[in-house]
Amino acid sequence: MPVFKLATALTATALASLHQADLSAHPDRCPHRFGEPDVSVLDQTAAASSGWPAHAFESARMRRTPATRAGAVIAQTSLARVDLFRQLVVPAGEDEVVISHISRRLAGHGVTESQARKAGFAVCVHLDELASYDLWSEERPCASPSLPAGTVHISDMRHTWRADIQSSFQVVNFYLPQSALDEIADGQGLRVTGGLHCPIAERKADSVVTSVAMALLPALIRPEEASKLFLDHAWRALTAHLLNTYGSPDARLPVARGGLAPWQERRAKEMLLAALNGNVALADLAQACRLSCSHFSQAFRRTVGCPPHQWLLSQRIERSKELMLNSDQPLSEVALNAGFADQSHFTRVFSRIVRISPAAWKRAQQR
Numbered sequence: 263m264p265v266f267k268l269a270t271a272l273t274a275t276a277l278a279s280l281h282q283a284d285l286s287a288h289p290d291r292c293p294h295r296f297g298e299p300d301v302s303v304l305d306q307t308a309a310a311s312s313g314w315p316a317h318a319f320e321s322a323r324m325r326r327t328p329a330t331r332a333g334a335v336i337a338q339t340s341l342a343r344v345d346l347f348r349q350l351v352v353p354a355g356e357d358e359v360v361i362s363h364i365s366r367r368l369a370g371h372g373v374t375e376s377q378a379r380k381a382g383f384a385v386c387v388h389l390d391e392l393a394s395y396d397l398w399s400e401e402r403p404c405a406s407p408s409l410p411a412g413t414v415h416i417s418d419m420r421h422t423w424r425a426d427i428q429s430s431f432q433v434v435n436f437y438l439p440q441s442a443l444d445e446i447a448d449g450q451g452l453r454v455t456g457g458l459h460c461p462i463a464e465r466k467a468d469s470v471v472t473s474v475a476m477a478l479l480p481a482l483i484r485p486e487e488a489s490k491l492f493l494d495h496a497w498r499a500l501t502a503h504l505l506n507t508y509g510s511p512d513a514r515l516p517v518a519r520g521g522l523a524p525w526q527e528r529r530a531k532e533m534l535l536a537a538l539n540g541n542v543a544l545a546d547l548a549q550a551c552r553l554s555c556s557h558f559s560q561a562f563r564r565t566v567g568c569p570p571h572q573w574l575l576s577q578r579i580e581r582s583k584e585l586m587l588n589s590d591q592p593l594s595e596v597a598l599n600a601g602f603a604d605q606s607h608f609t610r611v612f613s614r615i616v617r618i619s620p621a622a623w624k625r626a627q628q629r
Contacts, residue, residue, distance in 0.1 A: 338374055338375045339364075339371065339375060340375065343366070343371055344365065344371075345368075346363065347363070347364050348363045348364075349361065349363075349482070350482055350493070354439065354445070355442065355445055356441065357439035359437065359442060359497045360435075360437040361481075361482065362435040362437075362482075363433075363434050363435075364432070364433055365389075365430075365432035366427075366430055366431055366432075369428055369429050369430055371427040372426060373424065374424055374426075374427065377419075379419065380419040380420070380437075381420060381441075382437060382439040382440050383416050383417065383418060383437075383443070383457060384417040384419050384436070384437055385416050385458075385504065386414065386415050386416075386433050386434075387412075387435075387475040388409050388411055388412065388413045388414075388433055389432040389433060389476075390411050390431060390432040391410050391429075392408065392409040393408050394428040395429065396425065396426040396428075397425050397462065399421050399422065404463070407465055410465070410467075412467045414460060414467065414471045414472065415460055415465075416460040416461075416504070418457055418458075434476075434478070434479070438497075438501060442497070443457075443505065445555075446498060446502055446556060447505060449557065457510075458509060468507070471503070474499075474500050478496065481493065484607075487603045487607050489539065490540060490541050490543055491534075491544060491570060491571045492571040495544060495559065495570065498556070498559065520564065521561050521565035522551065522564075522565040526552075527565055527566070529551060530550065530570065533546070533547055534570060534573065534574045534577070535574075535577060537601075538574070538577065538601025539601040539603075544558070574601075575615075578602065579600075579612060581599070582596050582597070582612060586620065586623070586627070587624075593608065593621065596608065596620070597609075
């Protein structure tokens, strides 16, 4: 079951930046939540349940893939056999990373369908318990223990997989093509010799991977609010974590390098401000700074205090405040001119960050 492929040049620590509600309106540094400790979903043990909280995501249009089939736990299924299927496809070099959210409330899914072999890995995160199933790889039976919520496993998609799923399930799947792993490894100066190893029988819990899955659910629900920059950051950061945690011993992340030179920081910020909607690729920013994607991402965070997509979101908030104070534009126009998808997106993000709605904030400034 193709599950979703992510790749990145950031460390697991940098993954904490995925939680966009941690941003404030400070323009030149990564801000805190107003009135709350500086903590993100990736610093917490993800409580695996079907009631995940929603978070704000930056605006850009991603295509939702029309499909008749989807990955279900570890093999392929038809959409008619599941209750929920959402998917994002993110360009990753010449390949694509695929993120899917799939669930079935009732027991009795039955045997999955055949799937083509692929040079990549399927990362499956269980949001609910998978109580009963049988699994085969290359037509040989595999260990099939019950999997509690929060379980993470990785499958090498160069092999064939088939499952008889007897109980209900809810999963987030990441399909990572081999080329994406190679790109992240190359950027870190690593060798990938044995792929990723996290078999289903070990019933591993990984709070970082689970929290990334949780944080991406709103982007799957509202893909028009998920920017290219944010999703670029997400798959690269997750892939770096997977390489460091589940890669071969010679694929461990090296010591991080320094920050950006002043001219690099200035150029990166200029490019980000020219694309307030986030429709700029991390690779373009890195190329302008004459760095690899992995080095740029780490250096930007080290210099500015947060990753590019978070810094850009803080600039959107600043821009919206400036427009509300110094123009007569209606909030719908302010939203678009500040880089948000629409007024609803603007109101939702502004209210989370500033802890007051845009209209109420504007009235307060006029008193």
